[in-house]
Structures are given as C-alpha cells and as structure tokens.
Amino acid sequence: MTELLGFGREDVDRISNDSESPDWIKEKRATAWQAYENLPMPTLRDEMWKYTDLSTLNIKNTRTTEASKYSAVEKFESFPEEAVKLLSDEAVQLEENGGMCKPGLLIQHDSQVTFTDVEKELTAKGVIFCSMSDAVRNHTDLVRKHFMEKVVPVGEDKFSSLNAALWNGGIFLYVPKGIEIKMPFKSYILMTDGGKALFHHSLIVLEEGAHVTYIEQCRSEDYATDSLNSSVAEVVVKEGASLDYITLQNWGNNVVDISTRKAVVERDASLNWMVGTLGGKVTRSAYETRLIGQGSSTKTRGFFLASDRQHHDFWGLLSHEAPNTTADLLYKGVLTGKSRSVFRGLIKISEVAQLTDSYLTNNNILLSDEARADSVPTLEINANDVKASHGATVGNLDKEEIFYLMSRGLTKSSAEKLIIYGFFRPVLKSIDSEILREHIYGFIDKKLGA
Amino acid sequence: MSLPTTDIGTEEYKYGFSDDVKPEIKFEKGLSRQTVEDISNIKNEPGWMTETRLKAYEIFLEKPMPEWGADLSDIDFDDIIYFVRASDRKMTNWDDVPAEIKETFEKLGIPESERKFLAGAEAQYDSESVYGALQGEWEKQGVIFVDTDTALREHEKLLRKYFGSVVPATDNKLAALNTAVWSGGSFLYIPKGVRVGLPLQAYFRINTQNMGQFERTMIIADEGSNVQYIEGCTAPTYTTNSLHSAVVEIICKKDSRVRYTTLQNWSGNVYNLVTKRAQAYENATMEWIDANLGSKVTMKYPSVYLMERGAKADVISIAFANTGQHQDVGSKVVHLAPYTTSKILSKSISKGKGRSTYRGLVKIHEGMEGCKSNVNCDALLLDEASATDTYPYIEIEDPTAAIEHEATVSKLSDEQIFYLQQRGVPEDEARNMIINGFIEPFTKLLPLEYAVEMNRLIELQMEGSVG
Numbered sequence: 027m028t029e030l031l032g033f034g035r036e037d038v039d040r041i042s043n044d045s046e047s048p049d050w051i052k053e054k055r056a057t058a059w060q061a062y063e064n065l066p067m068p069t070l071r072d073e074m075w076k077y078t079d080l081s082t083l084n085i086k087n088t089r090t091t092e093a094s095k096y097s098a099v100e101k102f103e104s105f106p107e108e109a110v111k112l113l114s115d116e117a118v119q120l121e122e123n124g125g126m127c128k129p130g131l132l133i134q135h136d137s138q139v140t141f142t143d144v145e146k147e148l149t150a151k152g153v154i155f156c157s158m159s160d161a162v163r164n165h166t167d168l169v170r171k172h173f174m175e176k177v178v179p180v181g182e183d184k185f186s187s188l189n190a191a192l193w194n195g196g197i198f199l200y201v202p203k204g205i206e207i208k209m210p211f212k213s214y215i216l217m218t219d220g221g222k223a224l225f226h227h228s229l230i231v232l233e234e235g236a237h238v239t240y241i242e243q244c245r246s247e248d249y250a251t252d253s254l255n256s257s258v259a260e261v262v263v264k265e266g267a268s269l270d271y272i273t274l275q276n277w278g279n280n281v282v283d284i285s286t287r288k289a290v291v292e293r294d295a296s297l298n299w300m301v302g303t304l305g306g307k308v309t310r311s312a313y314e315t316r317l318i319g320q321g322s323s324t325k326t327r328g329f330f331l332a333s334d335r336q337h338h339d340f341w342g343l344l345s346h347e348a349p350n351t352t353a354d355l356l357y358k359g360v361l362t363g364k365s366r367s368v369f370r371g372l373i374k375i376s377e378v379a380q381l382t383d384s385y386l387t388n389n390n391i392l393l394s395d396e397a398r399a400d401s402v403p404t405l406e407i408n409a410n411d412v413k414a415s416h417g418a419t420v421g422n423l424d425k426e427e428i429f430y431l432m433s434r435g436l437t438k439s440s441a442e443k444l445i446i447y448g449f450f451r452p453v454l455k456s457i458d459s460e461i462l463r464e465h466i467y468g469f470i471d472k473k474l475g476a
Numbered sequence: 477m478s479l480p481t482t483d484i485g486t487e488e489y490k491y492g493f494s495d496d497v498k499p500e501i502k503f504e505k506g507l508s509r510q511t512v513e514d515i516s517n518i519k520n521e522p523g524w525m526t527e528t529r530l531k532a533y534e535i536f537l538e539k540p541m542p543e544w545g546a547d548l549s550d551i552d553f554d555d556i557i558y559f560v561r562a563s564d565r566k567m568t569n570w571d572d573v574p575a576e577i578k579e580t581f582e583k584l585g586i587p588e589s590e591r592k593f594l595a596g597a598e599a600q601y602d603s604e605s606v607y608g609a610l611q612g613e614w615e616k617q618g619v620i621f622v623d624t625d626t627a628l629r630e631h632e633k634l635l636r637k638y639f640g641s642v643v644p645a646t647d648n649k650l651a652a653l654n655t656a657v658w659s660g661g662s663f664l665y666i667p668k669g670v671r672v673g674l675p676l677q678a679y680f681r682i683n684t685q686n687m688g689q690f691e692r693t694m695i696i697a698d699e700g701s702n703v704q705y706i707e708g709c710t711a712p713t714y715t716t717n718s719l720h721s722a723v724v725e726i727i728c729k730k731d732s733r734v735r736y737t738t739l740q741n742w743s744g745n746v747y748n749l750v751t752k753r754a755q756a757y758e759n760a761t762m763e764w765i766d767a768n769l770g771s772k773v774t775m776k777y778p779s780v781y782l783m784e785r786g787a788k789a790d791v792i793s794i795a796f797a798n799t800g801q802h803q804d805v806g807s808k809v810v811h812l813a814p815y816t817t818s819k820i821l822s823k824s825i826s827k828g829k830g831r832s833t834y835r836g837l838v839k840i841h842e843g844m845e846g847c848k849s850n851v852n853c854d855a856l857l858l859d860e861a862s863a864t865d866t867y868p869y870i871e872i873e874d875p876t877a878a879i880e881h882e883a884t885v886s887k888l889s890d891e892q893i894f895y896l897q898q899r900g901v902p903e904d905e906a907r908n909m910i911i912n913g914f915i916e917p918f919t920k921l922l923p924l925e926y927a928v929e930m931n932r933l934i935e936l937q938m939e940g941s942v943g
Contacts, residue, residue, distance in 0.1 A: 073544070377861070392875035395843070405866035407885050410826075410857035415884040420872040 030067055031188070031254075032086045033223070035059060038191050041092070051162050054174055058190030061181030068184060077368040077400050078310055078339045085282050088223035088254045090192055094135035095218055102127070102141060109135065112216050112245045115465050130155040132213040137195040137224055148207070154200040155211055158227055161198030168200055173229055177260035177288050185284050189258045193227035196257070201236040201267075210239035210272070210459065215257070220249030220280055228259040232267040232295075239270040241462070245305075248278035252307065255281055261289035261297065265319065268296040272457065276469065277305040279334070286312040293319030293348075300456060301328035301357075303338050304469055314343040317351040317379075328357040329453045331473050332365035332397070339368040344386065346379035346412075353384045358453055360446055361390065361397035362474075370402045373416065377408045386416035391423060391449060443474055492743055494712030495683055497576045499602070501561040505686060506554045509533060512656050515559050519625055519659070522632065532645035532655035539649035545835065546773045546804040551747055556688040556719055558657045560602040566623065567607050577601055580681060596621045598678040602687055603659040610676075618667040621676055624692045627663030634665060638696055642725035642753050642781075651751045654690045654723040661691030661722065666701035666732070675704040675737075675923060680720075682711035682746065688719040695725075697732035697760075706737040706926070710770070713743040717772065720746055726754035728762050730784070735763040737922065741933060742770040744800055752778040756787035765921050766793040768803045769933050777835060779808035782816035789818040794918045796937050797830030797862075806836035806867075811877075815846040822853040823915055826862035827937065833865040834883070842873040853883035856914055908935050 038059045042052045068075040096109045102120055110117055113133070120127065129148055132155065133141040139157035148155075154165055161169050174180050180190050197213050215226060230240060244255065255277065263269050275283060283306045291297050303309050315324040330338045344353035359367050369388040390399040403416040423445055431441035450470070457463050501518065503511065512533045516526040541548055567573045573581070581599055596610035598621065605623030614621070620631060627635050645655040662678045682689050697703055711718060720742060728734050734754065742748055748771040754762040764778035780789035795803035809818040824832035834853045855864040866883045888910060896906035912919070912931050919927040 380860070390872070392872065392877070395875055397875060398842070398871075398873045400872070401870040401881070403866075403868065403881065403883075405855075405864070405883060405885060407855070407857065407865065408863045410860050410862050410887045412857075413884075413886060415882070416866070417883070418868070418870055418879070418881040420870065420877060420879040422875045422877075 029086060030080055030083060032088070033090075033188070033192065037090055041090070041192060041194055044092075046163060048162055048166065050170065054180055055191045058180045058187045062184060062187040062191055065184040065187060074341065074370070078308070078337065083282055083308060084252050085254045088221055088252065090194070090223045090225065091136055092138070092194060094138040094140060096135045096140050098138070098140045102143070105141070112247070113214060115461055116212075116214070119461055129153075129207050129209050130211045132157065132197055134195050134213070134215045134226075135218055136216075136222060137226070139195070151205060152202040153205060154198060156198055158196035158198050158229065159194060161229070165198065165200070168231070169198060169229060172231055172260060172262055174260070177262065177290055178258055178286065185256060186258050186286050189225050189227055189256045193225040193258070195224060196226035196228040198228070199230045199238075199240060201232045201238050203233040204235045206237040210241045212241045213243070215242070215244045215255075217246035217253060217255070217277065217281065220251035220253055222253040224253070224255045226257045228257070230259065230261045230269065230271070232263050232269050234265045234267060236267045239272070241272040241274070243274045243276065244283070245276050246278040246281060249280050251280065253281045255283045255285070257283075257285040257287070259287040261287070263289060263291045263295040263297050265293045266295055270298045270300070272300040274302040274466070275304060275306060275309060275311070279305065279307055281306045283309045283311070285310070286314075288314040288316075290316050290318055291322040291324060294321040295319060296323045298324065298456070299326040299328070301326065301340075302466060303328075303330040303340070304473075306336065308337045310339040312341040314345065315353070316345045316347055317353065318347045320348045321350045322348065323352040325353070326355040326357070327453045327456045329450050330359040330367065331470055332359065332361045332367055333473055334363040334365060336365040338366070340370065342371045342386075344371070344373045344384055346373075346375045346382045346384060349379055350381045351379060352382065355386045356453060357387070358389045358450060359391070359399070360393060360449065361399055362393040364394070364396040366398045368400045369418070370404070371416065372404045372406065373414050375407045375409050375412055375414060380409045380411045382409065382412045382414070384412070384414045388418045389449070390420045391446070392420065393422065443471070446470070446474065491710035491741065492713035494714070495576045495580050497562055497574070497683060499560050499562050499684065501559065502684065503557055503559045505557050507556070507558055507657070511558050515657055515659060518559070518561070521628060524636065525628060528640065528645070529656045532652045535645050536649060536652035536656055539652055541649055542775070545775050545833070546802045548747070548749075548773065550717060551719065555686060557684060557686050558688050558690070559659060560684045560687055561604055562601045562683070563606050566605055566626070568609055570607065573607050577606055580683070581607070581679065596676045598623055598662050600660045600678065600680045600691060602682060602684050602689065605660050614672055617670045619670060619672060620663065620665040622663050624661040624663045624694065625659065627694075631663070631665070634696070635663065635694065638694060638725065638727060642727065642755055643723050643751050647751060650721045650749045651723055654692060654721050654751070657688070658690045658692035658723070661693040662705070663693070664695045664703065664705060666697045666703045668698045669700040671702040672704070675706050678705070678707045680707065680709045682718050682720065682742070685714045686716050686718060688721065691722045693722065693724040695734060695736070696727045697729060697734045699729045700731040702733045704735045704737070706739070706923075708739045709742050711743045711746050714745050716745065718746045720748045720750070722750045724750070724752040726762065728754060728756040728760035730758040731760060733761045733763075735765060737765040737926075738767060739926065739930070740768045740770055740774065744770065744772050746771045748774040748776065750776040752776065753781065754779070755781045755783050756789060758784040759786040761788040761790065763790040764793070764807065765918070766791070766805070767918065767930065768793070768795045768805055769937065772800065773802045773804070775804045777806045777808050779810070780818065781810045782813055782818065784813045785815050787813060787816045791820045792918050792921060793822050794915050795824040795832045796934065797824070797826045797832040798937055799828030799830055802831045802833070804833040804835060806834045808837040809839070809849065810837075811840040811844050811847045811849070814844045816844070817848045819849070820851045821917060823918060824854070824864060825856045825858065825911060825914070826864050827858040829861045831863040831865070833867065835867045837869040837871070838879065838881075839871040840874050840877045840879070844874050845876040847874065847876070848878045849880070851881040854914070855883070855885045856911070857885065857887050904938075908938055911938065
C-alpha cells in the first residue's frame, strides 16, 4: 500500500525552528511525531474506521504552509474583496453592528491568523481570545495546564498525534470565573487554495460559573486538487459553567477533513454541541464528551446534507463518569446522489454513574438509489439505576406527506423541501443566531437544487 | 393469573450432576490432524467428508480468534477432549438406552416430554446421539429426523448437497473447528408440503469433563413445509471449562416455515460459541426463538439471509446473565432480495455481576426495494454491578427501506414493585412477576410445558436476589 500522507520529520522541524515557539512546545511536537510514526494507519479492519476507507484518498501531496497569501489586517474592511467573499454574511452582520466584532472575532486564512478583534472591556476582565500560537507564548501558564494533557493527550491516536506535531493554527478561548456573555465568540477557518494541509489545535477553558457561546466555521471555494484539514479541539468546562459550541463545516468539494473535538465537563457544568456538516469530500468528525462531575450535562444537535460522492462519518461518545449526569444526542441527515453517511454513537455509563439519563438518536433520509447510510448506535451500561435509550431510523420521504402537500397546491420539489426543513427543524431550532440559520437554510436550498 | 408456584426452596442449578458413565471411546486431550482423521475413521465416513474435515482443520489453524465480543482468552484448544463415545450404538427404543444415561435423561424429563407432546426426539450425550425416535405418522410422510452421523450414512446425497452451503468452514474460526471435528447433531428434512404439527426435539448433554461438543445440525424445509424444532442443552457443573461449538444450517425453501427454538441452559463452566444461520427463499419464514440462561460465555448470533422476494425473518431472543456470565448474543439479518422483512426482539436481564450484550446487524443491499426491518432491544439491570451493552449495526443501501431500531435500558421499577406490594404481593414474588412480564413476548411463543419451565428457570436464577 502506498503511503496515505507525505509528511516527514522535516515538516515538524520547520515549524519547530520558528524562533518564537517555546521549548516545551517543541518537545511536544517531537513526542507527537514519534507517536504518529509508531501508530499504524487506520484501515477498514479497525472497528472505528470500518466504513471509511482512507486508502482511496488522494492527499499524499498536501503540504503545510506557515503563511497565507493574505496578510494580516487590523480592520475587517481592509481584506481584499476576494478574501471577504467567503464571509459575506459576516460582513453584513458587522455592518449592522457598526463595524464592531463583539465580543470577539478571529479569522484564519489557511494556518495564519489574519484578523483578531476582541472587545476591550472583556480583555480587561481577563477574557482571552487569541490564536493558539500567541497563547502558548503569551499565556503559557494558563495554556500549559490543559494543552494536550488530559483532554486529548499526545499519542492518543494517529491523526491527533499528527495534529499535535504539525499544528500551527487554532484558537485559545479563556473565560474567567463567573463571566457571562450572551453574544457568540466567532472564528473562521478559510482555505485559500487546493493541495493544502491545515492543522489547527484549539483550547477552550471556562472557569467556574462562566457562560459563553463559541461558533467555529470552516469555509472554502471548490479547488481542483484535494486538501487535508485536521482540527483538534480540547474543551474544559469547570464547575457550574456552560458552553455552547457550534461548528459548521462548509468546505469546498475537495477537502478531506479528519477532526476530533473532546470535552471534559465538571460538576453541574454543561456543554452543548451543535454540529453541522455541509461541505467537504470526506469528513470524519469525532465528538467526545466526558461528564466527570456530578450533575453535569451535555446535549448534541447535529445535521448533515450529503450529495454527490460526499462521505460523512460521525462519531459521538457520551461518557458518563459521575452520578446524576444527563446526555442527549440527536443527529439527523439527508443523503442524495452517491453520498454515504456513517453514524456511530456510544453511550457509556460507568459503575459510579447512577441516576443517569442518556439518549442517542440518529435519523437518516435517503433520497437517491445510490446513497448509503450506516448507523451504529451503541450502549455500554455498567450502572443499573439509569435510563438509557437509543434509536435509529433510515427511510425515505413519506409519500403520503408529499401527496398531502401537493394536494394543497405545492409542487413536488417544494413539498419535498418543506418536509426536509421540518426534518431538520428539531436540530436547527437550537441555533439562536437568525443570520446563521438563514445561512444554513440558504445552503440547504442550494444543495437541494431549489 | 396462573403463575407457577414460587416455592423454589434452595434449589441450585439442577442439571449440575454428572454421571458415572464409562465411555466406549474417549480421545486424549488435544487437537491435531490425526485427531480429525481419527474421528472420521471411527465413523467410517466417506472420503469427501474426511477431506472436508481436514481442509477445515487447516482453515481453523489459519483463522484468528475473534477479538471482539466476550473474553475468550481462557480457551485452550489443547485442553479439550474432542471425541467421546458413550455407548456403542444408538437406540430407538428407550428401554435399550444404557441405564446411567437413561437416568440422566429421565432426570431431565426427556422421555416423558416425548410421550406427551413431541413428534420426535433425539438425545445426544457427549459426542454422539444415544437415542432417536420419530413418530410413525411423520415417518410415513417422508420426514427424516435422525442424528447427523446417521444422515451421512443413510442420506449422503442430500446431506452432501447442503453441508457447508449455509455456513462454510471459512466463515469463522469456530465454524472451521466444528467442520473439522463435528459429531452428532440433528438432521431434519421435511418433504414438500408436509406440515409437522408437533414440535421435534433434540436434547444435548455434555457429561465428560473438559469435553468439547461440536454438533452439526441441518434442517432442510422443502417447499411449503412447516416445522418446529426445539433444542435444549445442559451439562454438569465442573470447575474446568467445556466448549460447545455447534453449527446449525437451515434452508427454508419457497413458502416454507421453520421455527427453531433453543433453550440454552449449560452449566456455568461451558463456553458456548455457536454459528447458526438460515437461508429463506421466496415467501418463506424463518423464526429463531432463542433463550440463553446458562453457560459461562455465550457468543451466538442466529442469522437469516433473505434470499428471495417476500422472505421473512423473525428473531426473538432473551438472555439472562448472572454473576460470572457473559451473554454476548444478538442477531444478523441480511436482506438480499426486494420486499423482504425482518423483525428482531431482544430482551436481556443482567443480575449480580452478569453482563449481557446485544450485537446485531441489519443489512439491506442496493436495489433491494421495499425492505422493512424493525429491531427492538430492551435490557433490564437488576443490581448495581450488573452491566449491559448494545451494538446494533445498521447498513442501508436502498432508499425505499424502512428501518427502525430502538433500545432501552432500565432497572426494575421501584414503583411497580411498590404497587404490587401494596396489593399484598411479597417483594420477591413481585420481582418475579415483573420479570416474567418482561420476557412474556418470548415465553408466549413456547409450547406450554416449556413456558412453565422457562419461568421456573428464571425464578431459579432470581433466587436470593431480594435484600
């Protein structure tokens, strides 16, 4: 078998030789590279990769880049028009807010952060929202405690190790004790060409009683050659804090995305994931939540709309490691063309996690003969005083529902669209931002060819 | 309500006794090419069977042990006796069966049940069948119900046609092992249009310590036929482990209907690793009714391949895992034809430190339009240390499929127990009632005598669980 990826030790060295990089980071990169080299590349024989064949991917020639073709700017308006194009909805929003990016906005072109703006008052209160590479230099103590330690330790798996060796993008969000912010922190990762390999590593730490929302979006145009994106995020939600974490992946049709996001949720804290997978060629996204404190909770709402030859592979872990914890995961998808989806979910309840409630649901609609949906919703229960259930369905659009709507004067395609909107509604209604919802609906319309 | 009496005293596993039967032939422990040849020679088998066995032995050596599922690391294939012949010939008259063996089966209630409600019975003791009978009425209609060794002698052509066609030796390591060293099992053929009104029964008993039982069962239901087959399994309680690794192949031809019921109640030292598979052709119905109460470890996933339009699979299974037991069971249905339907209902109860696992697959191939599948898994956890897992695989390649899967896990409801106690039912009885209710969808499909026995067995398992 030929190699899937073409990275070498020299790529690690090149990033490490950046004089501004602290020594402990250089060490971590070296250890991670070693782990990456020692770990076998997952194949279809690995249970967790059973339905996603990496050997067919054509990403061997993707290359990391340190600098973007766009230079960093002070003001959002200073980006060249071409660079703003992907962010038209954000531009509208900024205009409405009189040019203010409250509470914080961070834009990355490829691996370089080209724009950062954080509300001054929040910075004064100790809130940090900056690029990961700035954070390891300027906020060493805060970062070092969590960075690649307990949430996603170095050497955990092949791709997160590669990410740990080669990362140079990503954000750091730190919210001190008791701070509550309604408006979302936002970050964009934009890819500007084909043939690239982007590695982001993000860290989000919420101190006790902090409440924030973070929206992360990936976007790019369609390019001729395939690219690789790898995002790893580590999330720590401390006692009584809550985080809403929204990710929308909307890459062009040439991007292979292999990403992992993991969170540790402490006592009485909560974490809500909102996951949207729209673009990309092959997407593998892992979301793992460990409820380690009594009374902690997590909710996941996810959706995807796959077309053509898109392949979406989702893995969600709800790990109950303390009593009185609750989790609820709902993942809904529509497939057209020759697309394929994989849903794998696991509710894991440890011996100590009594009085736990946990739910896992996956619904899929197949719109074409050649689409395929695989679903593996699993349970591992080691405590008895719990309520746990999961459900999965695969089917097509209800002919009677379409007939009913058509008898009310709708065309077939608009009837179908309406039903699909309804199907996604339980997921999309959890998005507060109207502009973001509109953006998603616009995307769904485009994909359904309406 | 007609609940069986709850006077269960201090009974333990009641089939745990062993008998002092001097076997006619008993192999040394261990497996080699020679062992395989010896088994074949003793049975005077035709050359093709010896070859099939030897080929399977090679496959067995090559295949890895399954790494998923239950912990099988304790199995030592060299510490197993692969063949024990208890009696030199098979009896058709109960009175001729050697006294000790007869006593065993009488304790188990076999001849009695045969007289009462069975159309035929086979009893296997260690490696070979010791007794077989079929009521004359069915015999006249051309039904064949013999042990598989006899079938190889008397119905070689028929057996050869289907042997390994549903479960090839290459399927998995244990299927290869079974193909190499198989002995005994039932062979059942139902001719076209014959409906056998009463169930046929087979009884499997392991008596020898460190014994490996590898029966091979085949059922061929010809067009439009209908049959019910029931098997029961027990073994004495030893401190060392025994292995039971059967292969069951079933062919349901057009419009036929086969119901295969298993009451697995091996003692707590038996590894029960079984490959059961059926092929259902046009409009045929295959029903697996599967109860796993005993054994140390069971890995068994009765499967149905729906080969032609309109075929139907119905699987109902219950598992009871007590301390020291892991019931890793489930079902697999592969829809290979349009308009096929499947339904899986799995109920499991975990008690003490027992672990029960549902592992299943529903696969609908591309272009197989109008398929329906419904899977339901319910798990009941009785104690804090009890555990349960659910691993359903759903693979759908056709948009017209309608697939539903649902699983729930819960503990015995305090409210329900409280309610029954209020009505004057003591707590232990209340728990039994709720559990009997939980498995009722299963027990109602059993012949009455078995249903009563089933409830009794569950009560036995439940004993001493209060307080």
